[in-house]
Amino acid sequence: MLFIDDIFLIDETREGVNTKLERWRSTLEARGFRLSRSETEHLHCRFSAGEGGVIYEVAINGVVVPRIERFIYLGSIIQGNREINEDIDQRIKTRWQK
Numbered sequence: 390m391l392f393i394d395d396i397f398l399i400d401e402t403r404e405g406v407n408t409k410l411e412r413w414r415s416t417l418e419a420r421g422f423r424l425s426r427s428e429t430e431h432l433h434c435r436f437s438a439g440e441g442g443v444i445y446e447v448a449i450n451g452v453v454v455p456r457i458e459r460f461i462y463l464g465s466i467i468q469g470n471r472e473i474n475e476d477i478d479q480r481i482k483t484r485w486q487k
Contacts, residue, residue, distance in 0.1 A: 411450075414450070432460045
């Protein structure tokens with residue numbers, strides 16, 4: 390059995406992300422793979438201060454993908470609100486435990 394984790398689809402618009410996600414889903418399923426709807430989540434990073442509180446929905450086949458506020462990738466904590474405090478705190482705690 391083959392598993393693929395931590396795929397990043399990046400685009401400037403929600404529509405672009407949805408298009409890329411649908412392309413991934415259809416390509417994988419055409420080749421006999423399955424995209425887990427129950428384990429798929431998305432993180433919307435607000436890099437521009439002008440975006441305000443706009444919430445984007447990402448969907449697979451019309452089903453909304455749950456949104457998360459933070460994601461851990463290779464030991465780094467990536468937060469959607471542009472903050473790095475949680476990542477720095479985690480690194481300090483990890484270092485002090487050694």
